[in-house]
Structures are given as C-alpha cells and as structure tokens.
C-alpha cells in the first residue's frame with residue numbers, strides 16, 4: 349500500500365491519456381512538481397468534473413502507487429482562475445507561466461514560494477493584466493531567484509566593479525563591467541534598471557521599460573536558464589500580442 353498525499357496544487361498541464369483518463373502535471377507547495385493520473389477524468393459523469401483543467405488551483409488527494417505517477421483520488425477547487433478563459437492574451441500568458449515553472453523546476457525540488465508566485469501570476473493575468481511582457485519577465489526573474497539562479501546584479505560578476513556595468517554574461521553569472529565584457533552582450537542602463545526593479549518590486553508592479561530594454565532583459569533571463577540549468581524557456585510573451593491591448 350502506498351501513501352496518500354493531501355496537498356494544494358496548480359495544474360500545469362493536462363494531457364489526454366488512453367480511453368478516458370488524464371495525466372496531469374501539478375505544482376505543489378511542499379512537494380514541487382509531480383505527475384498524476386486521473387482515471388476516468390474524461391467521462392461525462394466523472395467525479396473530477398472540470399477541476400483538472402490547466403491553471404486550476406486545487407486541493408487534491410493523491411495516492412502514491414508503484415510507478416512515477418500518483419493517482420488522483422479526490423479534487424476540490426480552490427480557485428479556477430475562471431477569468432483567464434475570457435481572454436486569449438491572459439490564457440497565453442498563463443500557459444507561458446506554467447511552462448516556465450515546468451522547465452525550471454525538476455520533480456522533487458519543492459519551492460513553496462514558487463507555488464505562491466505562480467498562483468499570484470495566474471490571479472494577476474485573470475484580473476486583466478494588460479502589458480504582459482514586463483510582468484512575464486518580472487515573474488521569470490522571481491522564479492530564478494527562487495531557484496537560486498538570480499543573475500548577479502549589484503556589481504560586475506567577474507571583477508566586482510560597481511560602475512560602468514554595460515554587459516550581461518550568463519557564463520560570468522550576471523552583469524559585467526566594460527573591462528570584463530568579452531563574452532557578454534551589451535546591456536543598456538535602462539535594462540539594468542528594469543532587472544533590478546523587477547526583482548525588488550511586487551509582481552503586480554514591474555517597472556516600465558522600452559521594447560529594446562525588455563528584449564535585452566529577456567535575453568539575459570533566457571541565457572541564464574540555458575547556461576545554468578540547460579533549459580530553454582519559451583519566449584515570455586508573443587511580440588505581436590504583448591503590444592496590443594487585452
């Protein structure tokens with residue numbers, strides 16, 4: 349007999365499986381990312397109803413079997429983040445946020461603050477957040493912080509110089525000064541201010557930045573994830589959508 353886990357979770361993905369089942373990827377506060385099978389979830393009269401759709405915040409009972417997958421034995425909705433489904437921009441942002449969490453965090457690597465961040469980001473998107481790219485980048489920076497991968501921002505990551513921070517190098521581990529920027533790409537002052545501001549300010553209130561600065565910030569985040577965890581993140585926001593109102 350396996351053990352039963354009672355936990356909150358956010359549904360990251362929900363995949364059709366076999367005749368009537370679903371395999372769901374969950375992110376939980378205390379156990380991190382895990383996979384579960386919901387047997388019969390696609391039957392019309394399934395006791396799970398629609399509660400295992402992506403982006404649902406649920407309270408669930410999971411039975412640990414012999415394989416890698418848990419079995420879902422009960423689900424209650426805490427927050428369906430229903431208003432996400434009113435807007436293609438919000439849905440797209442939610443999918444990208446869940447995808448970033450899936451890629452950055454391995455199974456069995458729990459970070460309760462990542463769970464809280466993801467839930468907050470889904471709520472913000474559901475409440476009609478308009479400019480999705482700064483918010484998505486701020487979210488990713490906070491994920492990197494939770495994963496212990498936040499780029500070094502206070503001084504040159506190579507020599508410690510505090511002035512003339514004009515480049516970014518994932519290999520060096522953060523911003524670099526003008527004398528150390530051999531392997532770096534150029535970082536505008538505005539981008540630097542965005543990175544520092546986005547880490548320090550609440551998720552709902554990322555600093556404003558030009559498209560050019562946002563692109564540099566995105567590159568810094570992408571290269572950090574690639575270099576340090578070998579993970580390729582999808583773009584934070586589609587360029588066309590991030591420019592248009594929700």
Ligand SMILES: [Zn+2]
Pocket residue numbers: 504505506507508509524525526527528
């Ligand atoms: Zn330096």
